[in-house]
Amino acid sequence: METAYPPNPVPTHWKSLYRAAIIEANSGLVLQRVSEAETAALARQRELFYQGGSQEEKDSLEDALYALRAFRTAVQNEGA
Numbered sequence: 001m002e003t004a005y006p007p008n009p010v011p012t013h014w015k016s017l018y019r020a021a022i023i024e025a026n027s028g029l030v031l032q033r034v035s036e037a038e039t040a041a042l043a044r045q046r047e048l049f050y051q052g053g054s055q056e057e058k059d060s061l062e063d064a065l066y067a068l069r070a071f072r073t074a075v076q077n078e079g080a
Contacts, residue, residue, distance in 0.1 A: 014040035018064045022071060034072045041065050 017040045021033035045061045047053070 014044045014061070014064070017041075018068065021068060027075075030075050031072065034068050034075070038065065038068050038072075041068070 014037065017033070017037040021030070021037040024030045024033045041061050041064050045058070045065070048058055048061070
């Protein structure tokens with residue numbers, strides 16, 4: 001059975017988006033960067049679920065997604 005998701009052309013692309021999100025200095029762009037990183041990380045996580053992959057990358061993805069969610073919450077609460 002084939003998946004409905006095309007393969008990610010650059011499997012580690014999520015890492016660069018993650019880094020960009022956590023170092024973004026422009027407060028107007030932070031949530032956009034976080035969203036982009038989450039989307040890429042979730043896509044990669046889906047790929048690993050269907051295609052297999054190293055436990056190290058799976059763990060890294062889980063950690064990154066947790067951190068991005070916490071970062072998003074902190075940024076949103078900062079403006080409240």
